[in-house]
Amino acid sequence: MRKVIQFSLLNLGKLYRQNYKVLRLLFYFLMALLCSLNTPIMAAVPGVKPSSQSIINQVASPDALLQQGKLLYDAGRFAEAVEILQQAVKAYQNQGDNLALAATLGNLSLAYQQIGNWTQAQQVISQSLNLLKKSANQQNSLMFAQMLDIQGRWQISTGQAEAALITWQQAEKIYTQLNNQHGIVKSLINQSQAWRSQGAYRRAKEILKEVDKKLQLQPDSIAKAVQLRSLGDILLAMGDGEKSQTLLQQSLNIAKNLQSSADIGASYLSLGNNYRTQQKKAQAIADYQNAVEISPFPLTKVQAQLNHLSLLIENGELTAATTLVPGIQSRLAQLPNSRGSIYATINLAQSLNKLVKNADAYPSISYQDIAPLLVKAIAQSRSLGDRQTEAYAVLSLGNLYEQTQQTQEALKLTQQALVLAQTSNAPEIVYRVDWQLGRLLWAKNEIKNAIAAYDAAVDTLQLLRRDLVAVNQNVQFNFRDSVEPVYRESVELLLQSQSKEPDETTLDKARQRIEALQLAELDNFFREACISGQNVPLDKIVDQDNPHTAILYPIILKNQIQVIAKIPKTPLKHYSKAISETEVNQVIAEMRRSLVNPAATNTVKKRSQQVYNWLIAPIESELSAQQVNTLVFVLDGAFRNIPMASLYDGKKYLIEKYAIALSVGLQLLDPKPLLTQQIRALTAGLTDPPPGYNYFPRLPGIKSEFESIAQSGVTTTSIIDAQFTRPALETKVNTAPFNVVHLATHGQFSSRAEDTFILAADGPINVTQFDSLLRNRDESKPQPVELLVLSACQTAAGDNRAALGLAGTAVRAGARSTIASLWQIDDQSTAFFVGAFYKQLKEGKVTKAQALRNAQLQLLQHPNYNTPSFWSAYVLIGNWL
Template sequence: METLNNKLDLCERGNYSQVLQPLLAQYSATSVQADKVRLAAAIAASYIQMQQTALAEPYLRFAYEHADTAVDKAAHAIALGNWQQSRGNADAARASYDVAITLAGSDAGIAISSGLNRLKLDGGKLSATARISSLNAYWQRLPAVSKPQARIRFAINLGAQAKAIGPAGHALAYQAFDYARQLAQAGQESRLLLEALDQLAQMYEDAHRQDDALALSDQAMLVAQTMQAHDFLIAVEWRRGRILRQRGQTDMAIAAYQRALDHIEAIRTDIPVEYQDGKSSFRETLEPVYLGLADMLLQGADQLNAANKEQQLRRARNVLELIKQTELQDYLGDRCAVESARANRRSSTLAPGTAIIYPVILPSRMELLLETAGGMQHRSIAVSADSLRAEVIEFGSNIRDNLSFKPQAKRLYDMLLAPLDSLLQQKKIETLVIIPDGALRLLPFAALHDGQRFAIEKYAIAIVPALTLTNTAAREQQGTNLKTLLAGMSEPGAVVDKLPAVMVEQLLAAGPQSATATVATSATTGRQLSRGSFTRSMRSLPAGKSGADSNAAMSVTDKPAAEKLLRHQQLQQMLSLNGVDEEIRMLEKLAPGQTLLNAGFTVSAFAGKIKTGDYQIVHIASHGVFGGTADNSFLMAHDDLITMNGLQQLLRAGEKNSRGLELLTLSACETAEGDDRAPLGLSGAALKAHAKSALGSLWPVSDDAASALMAQFYRNLSSPANSKVQALQKAQLELLKNDNYSHPFYWAPFIMVGSWL
């Protein structure tokens, strides 16, 4: 039992990933029912904290159903209710809390726990006065709770709810947190004491009582020295850094921010990818720490001598790299893929003629960090984050809708590239590697304009999610030695019956006649640009937000067979991609390898080819969507959907027989418009596939232009003299020189992600 208790204690202290596998092993091995119940509860808590919430349910239900006593059963009912509440099932959560109250009888702890959780669930429907009245009633009952540890937890919960009400609840919040602090101190409950001190310190900071906030932070630091409490120390050091920065003590503030960042790195694998309310843990709690440190480092760089300035800029660059890594972890919901890419990265010295640009978007300014073979420099641009985002969104929209875009192209060029022009010319830069930030991920950099030329006429432009995740070693194979697997779908098959329900509803919303009319005017049945004059066929899914819910499959089981057949045929017609046949035929002549087309492009056939490890390029010409997360991103094979995780499994299956995937091309995928996380999907796909580079597009592309560009790209790639990004640049310039495709709508959305070599 000592071993079991030690494991449960690790769970109590928040070390979930460390203890999960031993807990699972012991759960399978034990035959003692009481131990199994305790283990099940701990396993469920671990899964919930690690945001694998679906895996928690069977263990929660087992603990609830097999608890020995009514009070234990009630406690597990509360845990189940909390899980249901986190999953958005409010009615089930209420029912679980009510069961807990019924089972517990007069037990004060269960009554308060159930009541506080139910109040959190329904508090938004009550007035502030009613919520405070309810909280005061629970406050009065706290002394009746027999276990001091439970009393402390309830006091912290109660204080947090009172604080959330606003000023009317602050007096009760102070009282509850201070009570929790005193009780935790007396009982030597270190972690709970840290939590109470943190809550009190935050209230003092919010009330601009900085000395009190710092004093409580000092107390928390003393407590934390005796234990592993990285999670609390993140908040403590970050708060200290904020206050010191406000007081103008920049060096001390930087040191505090750095310590906060070090604590983050120490427990990176244990921090939940998303909170239970759906907010990103990165966006809410981690990004401000990273960005605050980078901000101060960049802001103070100009006050240093040349050697120290270079060192500080590199330090800022390293912090930015951590931001980029965490963003991808957050998007993918998968730390393993990112950590694997970081571990397997091979790099080469930055070549002359190549420059790396890190734009850093801050609330009231943008920093441009430039790295070349000769060192690092930076420029600061006065622009608000909101106005920059609006400019980027409107610029892309105007290009897609064939509206005036040149003024915005010039303004954005002046912000992003003009401040660096003289340096780029001095260094004879030909290749720009851009690590975009926020809304800049949606920006077609190739279409920026200096007043005389587009950026693509001056530079080959690559997009990189993070240098530390990019294999920048030179290509081992060149030209025709790169064997290619071509997979294309011009005529969808059974996959149309596997589409997300939301997408199907959007596709069919216009009705069969409207859909038929669309097909008659567009070979790909893509949407025509609403305000513009482009009439060429589009490689787009007719529904603009088609990636809204890729987890919900279409349910047609209750529909008559004739109706299901009609829907199937309509969807097949709407999602046909006639230009894919021509594209595949052209590429067969340029890229030696194998072809899977239409009925031949099944998931199993694709997997079979990949497993051989024979291919260095995988080219997929089929519909696909990159949404706001990896969960609502997918590709379409002829018979089924290929999710991001599915793509990872398929492409990695052949790794042991392969020298690695040089390039993953997705020639008909689209990115959710206006969502600055969505372009991370292309980076994520490359990462999960262990591909050095990926080629895709920022918006639905013209069928004819895509086919022409892809053919030219592979011709260019066959020459050892061309890097991948140079091959793309030259293909884009060919379209620019063609009167039919000279508008940036046709060539600007194509981006090379990852290795540019």
């Protein structure tokens, strides 16, 4: 996986003999490249603009060779840089200048890393460190720390995150001894990446907070501007768009004060990417345009224009997008050959490809016009000896052949790309190549080989799981387009691969793959690998502990619904319905719109009976024969947007026949029932929304809701209205003895973590903060949170994937079970429902799923609340026992 480039000081011995101004300028260059390791959208940093003439002329001395190598490296001509740096190494060896030799070996290691020669990269950085160990002084200590930075980069690039962490911690100690604040900050940022690569996101964020504090204390400088920008980019990758924006704005302000047009342009580019992630299109476009106008570097201008172009295409503004193309083509043609310019060429080809698919919008270009761009990119990659960019270019050309149905040519190119990607340590390209290979083999009806290719793609995605949001920023990455289809197509291929009914091994593999997709969706939602625990397989619970429960896995494919069912003590079953994904989504969308309208019961029944016939009818008799009383759904896609309780068989709703629960995977965390005699609830509620959120209505019935909980016999600790702040909730969470948390306040579920929250009196509590609020408690309290209830939440309007936020909330909170509403319900009916639920939970000696069902049935039987809009909104996620 490509990291931000690290290039050490060119000649430390020489620098100490030069004047302060030169030292400062080169130090800025060093900090610009060393400040961070892995950002999804790298900060465009100022550097030396190479000219071919200067490179040709500077060949007289070791110092000139080193400068020449730097210029070639800056230009992305890594193979040529290796040759020149090798000459510089020999020259410094002949002079006996060990300090300069050590620096040059470090630079040579970086160049080797860029061309994927990991063995040579490791050998030369080891040589550099060994040289520096022989003599100890302040100059050598600084150089030694800088070489450790490079060694750490090699380690993390080759999958040795733990070793990289130790290396960067060692570098930090040296920088601390030297009181080198810039070096300390650089090492800490690198350490955060190492922690993140090991899945320790909380620790990574703690380090980044420390970095932020240190940066705020530093005087303004170009180095500080670059570090702030890099830190902002990292936080954006980790899903903290708000804090990222603050840091990027600080970086921009410093660059403006110091009148550094290069850094101003780079900060505008990063801010544009930030606004784009936050779906603030107008601000993103404005900052992309600012970057184009201000930056002195052609590559930065092109990158900003390409991001602007892809944003317009993504939003369907194709006419506006076409006006950008000529300018991009013109600037791209003037760029010197480098890795950056090659990726920009591929990026343009892919955007043009999307425009070609809509011929009316851009009729003046065809596939035949795109191919030469990719052929050029391949040739340029080969001239640089850059196998990684060559792999991506060859893959893209193969995709072009695939689209024009030239399967044999596409296959040859794809196989060639696979070899290139595997030998250049680029897993983010490898999985795409395997995916493309699988599609092509499938088209040729080579099913066995196609399955193997898809399996390889999925395996690589699993290895990439922690870093999917931080893959090579030059590789266009969109979860919906580039990851989700791999899993879905794989499942479709598996289930269609056999002429007869799929065997149990195949069915089990298919459902595991859908679970992997769900986990990947949550990872993408949180921008980090979602939390896992000691889980028990659902099948074991069904077969041994809860033999009256069945599990259903409905899977939405392009032209059919596939359902895999686990019925107690029987092999997996499978059935399907030939229906397009488009029609499924239309039926569910209409059903969802009708569910929130109490007057639309007839439409609800009509659409919900369709869904019932798809999912339940084919297996209804077997459920009855096995005396199943509880259904657990592992829902896929649009099915998450509707409550399964509202499915209708023509006479009864599903809730009238079964208790119902949802699961986000095939395993359950600590599947134990809630002990009724020990139910203690922490209740928190907010009648009036805080300032800025007045579009949410008042909730005057909260006190009645809390009274109904107390009347059920549950011991409660309450904070309400002005008392309900985030600090107060956190204090209560960590001091009060309880195992149920009941939050009666407005909340919103969204497909974006940034827009998923609950409201407290002092503002929103974001879903990403649930981790510190509730999960931390598990580490200090013997009694975990068994049940989280969110009684006044709703899914975001117009977001057809908003239920992902509900699943994310359930996972992030760490509660064994979560009950939430998919839309906001009338206050009085909510109080009625809540009282009935807790009474069932306290006195009924039933499972959580059965308690929920009984409370919903009481609403259904109430003359004022008998329509699905009142009783079906509540869903149970997680442990149903």
